[in-house]
Amino acid sequence: MRRLKLEPWLLILPVVVLLLVGFVLPVASVLLSGFTTPGGGWTIENFTRFFESAFHTGAAMRSLRMALVQTAVVLLISLPLAYAMSRASAKVQAFMMIAIVLPVMTSVVVRSFGWVILIGPAGPLADIPGFLELSKSRQGLLGTELGVNIAMVQVLVPFAVLSILGVLNGVDRRLEEASRTMGASFGRTAWSVVFPLAIPGAIAGGTLAFAMSISSFITPNLIGGAQIPVLAAIIYTDATTNLNWPFAAAQSLLMLIVVLVTIGLTAKLSARR
Amino acid sequence: MRRLKLEPWLLILPVVVLLLVGFVLPVASVLLSGFTTPGGGWTIENFTRFFESAFHTGAAMRSLRMALVQTAVVLLISLPLAYAMSRASAKVQAFMMIAIVLPVMTSVVVRSFGWVILIGPAGPLADIPGFLELSKSRQGLLGTELGVNIAMVQVLVPFAVLSILGVLNGVDRRLEEASRTMGASFGRTAWSVVFPLAIPGAIAGGTLAFAMSISSFITPNLIGGAQIPVLAAIIYTDATTNLNWPFAAAQSLLMLIVVLVTIGLTAKLSARR
């Protein structure tokens, strides 16, 4: 009904206006400052400098690669986890939610140093790199992309689970039962019936995870250190330590474009299905 | 059916074990290190030092107060926003989601400096403090709790909306229609029927917002600066700059306890309803 559909909007119109106008405009002006010289004139020098610096483009590619890997792993973990939760009782579901959200609630410092213990030279996972031949040194996974990815996945999983769970809670259980009676095992049912129906939630959760991953720099810094410079950390340093505002803004704009393009591609792909 | 209920767990048991054992243990050991001296002995000195320092307890109280205020405002904004979104078409809902998630996707630096422009001395909101008599200086809202709260709310709203939306999408629209035909206006229907049913989502979203707020320190640092020291920032400095690990761990443990107690109280309150 048209009338009932419009009414909620009247209620929140001020909020939406505040959010969009009050936020988009200043962010846009900050981003635009990427095209200015420290003196105030217009230039594209900040962008040429970025593309000419192997350090910067290397960090950008690394950030992109890590964000993609993390998002893929997050979805691989979150889909079955959310599926199991959606089929549990409300009580178990709440308990599980707390269990996976709890890590996010601890200080990033504690969380990261938990991982330092686990994957550091004396930790139980220290031999993985030798075994995998990813690193010749005896420092465990500290200072490796794999180490950062493991720590980041844990931070991102709760958000993806939340998003997928919302969709799966609404999927009719009888679809699974129908599939089972027609000769599909549990695994094939999950693969052919449940996961395809969870795609909208996986897209939303995956997008969120990707965006959060690419803009994170505390965890990469604490686990990866100077060996794994990521773009978000470089932007932060440029803005707060080097006080080179236009350059930081230019890099942020590039990062935002990458995120938007990724979202656009995902949306296109999922719409074609 | 028991069999169908158990099967998903077999699928994700390795993941759950990995998440819990592989994570909880090291975090616990990090937190336990709060009870150690730099030399390695057991002590409660880190805790007594914390409670004797007015700077530390003051920052902790400020962090707690700001997290509570932010969570309350986030819920006030997210409930009607999620309600409007849940009643929009799938297309509009997706568009709105992108609009409110987009800020989270930009670099924290850009986002924060967008706010610096908006609420700084020359910004359109600069007069609010004078008007509200919150600050006598002419620096706008920079360096004020209000400024930090405004910037943080924007970061937290998407997560609360995501959580509430999941619940509201499952609420039968006929409940609202029934309410309307029985003499309840739009507003009273929202208040008496829709929002009470959204409470589980609001609790989950509020808890997430509270935990994320209390452990954030980048935005508070960029907007609030040295005038608004928050506990999470102090922990970070103690661990990374002062390299006083045990003290950072002790403070993290206290912060986690506050979060857990808050969650516990909320769960109790909501169960009593």
Next chain:
Amino acid sequence: MAELIISSVRKSFGETEVLKGIDISVPSGTFVSLLGASGCGKSTLLRCIAGLETTSGGSITVGGQDVTDLAPEKRGLSMMFQSYALFPHMTVLDNVRFPLRMQGKRYGNRAKQKELAKQALDQVRMGDFASRLPRELSGGQQQRVALARAIAGEPRVLLLDEPLSNLDARLREEMQVELIELQRVLGLTTVFVTHDQDEAMSLSDQVVLMRDGVVEQAGTPEELYRRPRTPFAADFLGAANLLDVSVEIDNSRATAVLAGGDTVPVRTSNSGAATLVLRQEKVRIGDPLSTDDSVVTATVVSRVFRGGEVQYLVEYQGAMLRVVANGESMLSAGDQVELSWSSSDALVLS
């Protein structure tokens, strides 16, 4: 005076016109059914009356007041939904008190409202369940509570959207009786939407038969059943057999020529192509009772036992006819039977 007047009401969703100009007048205190197949627009019309859909044209008047553009809460109606739509977070009593609470001072303070809500619950024999939550009730009990809630606010018109269709056959019959008693006792003007012609006929003072967004025919159940104006109405109101015939009029005596060349006397004044309507219960199997009866020969196709009666599908010249016999009849497929009916029971629609 009519309590509810629907005048030229139209409704389109995008390009699709769902209601194409509906006129209905519901006298005060009567029980009117909107009957039709799914997609005929009956539910949309009910939602337009309730104010849950805006109309695309026409007007709706309740008790002399034009409510066409009023918000639903200002119309003084109440609606009961197929899914009951009980508020899951409120007790049964609070559900029933809801309309009283929303109408504020009119129903006094909290205690007074609770008393009135309790009375409404007692009327549907659910007084003992006041402090339960809806999910703790069976389907039939939830249905009663929804009814109590719908009548508690003393609505000017009670709107019912297939409220019985989720109940099983026996419970449904029980609730039909209770519903109609309550409606009579309270003198409620009621609009009832259903797709079940049996339910519509047994409950209603007036039946409005809808088809593709227009009113096909309106009248008392007897009128619609005995004098349907179209083959559609004849077929919808009860299992009718429709035969294409050609009517010849000779000396004011009308004769219908059937597909097989059989001729049977009929009562009509129009000649030419027409539809002969034979209700299944008016067709006898076996010898005719009277020599004036029309008689044709047909072949049994299938037999279905329905307890009190046996229903046969028989073939007459390529047309499938349904006829009933008593429960002991044991004809089987392939048997030749004589069908007979009184010419006064055969209706001709041209």
Next chain:
Amino acid sequence: MAELIISSVRKSFGETEVLKGIDISVPSGTFVSLLGASGCGKSTLLRCIAGLETTSGGSITVGGQDVTDLAPEKRGLSMMFQSYALFPHMTVLDNVRFPLRMQGKRYGNRAKQKELAKQALDQVRMGDFASRLPRELSGGQQQRVALARAIAGEPRVLLLDEPLSNLDARLREEMQVELIELQRVLGLTTVFVTHDQDEAMSLSDQVVLMRDGVVEQAGTPEELYRRPRTPFAADFLGAANLLDVSVEIDNSRATAVLAGGDTVPVRTSNSGAATLVLRQEKVRIGDPLSTDDSVVTATVVSRVFRGGEVQYLVEYQGAMLRVVANGESMLSAGDQVELSWSSSDALVLS
């Protein structure tokens, strides 16, 4: 040999025992209905057969193979749900191809599977809709697709959980005919769950009447209707009037004493307290046809027009009885009427 044998099956949910030892044997190719009110355990039993619920005791055998502890996908059955449970992300053809795909090599390659799925769709006259998505279909069409999907995998037993209850009355009757034809043509062993006694009687070879987790009575529709063993069965299988009587036997002639002191002849060999069962269609209003008939006097309470017939509620000595008359009958509340029935139509259950 029986295709499906259910032997002493029990099922408890926590403390609640839903199935209390069920024994049913379904011969190959027959259509069996599980009939009962909601909560009687009929759906739980169907889910136990499908393997969607584990049993708490007893065994289930399909085609000689004990499947009690097999996972649902290994039982070679298929089930059709009340909500149809079509996969919303697959086309109609892919939905129907799903069981073939899951059973792998047995049905050849992709092209062969598509051909077989197309054939199943053609059997339910939905071949033209193969490339649509389920949400683009009407309820009746979705129902046909669900049926095609259920039969495509050549199940050893077809399980149907109230598949027709979401359809409106006319569509439902149509689908009943199609369902039964398909079942006969394919010779499918079928178990059908319903709460509608009319549907159970008209479709089934065998009806299993369930009550509170036990089998109340099982047999052909005619057996259950004509020779119910309990008042519950008599009442459930068709609108029966139940009267408490006291039977006296004198010289091998049995007489039932009714509440008002009236005595009527009955056929039984047990004396003492009993229940007299009178089907509503066996009771005549007005003069008895034969002098041997039992006659009592009752008062009309209400009249409901049902098209082909009029149903009266009449009071006899405090008991409410339902009787039917033809559609022209115009008695009104308060009228005194004589009810009569043949003693051979009165059943006595003690």
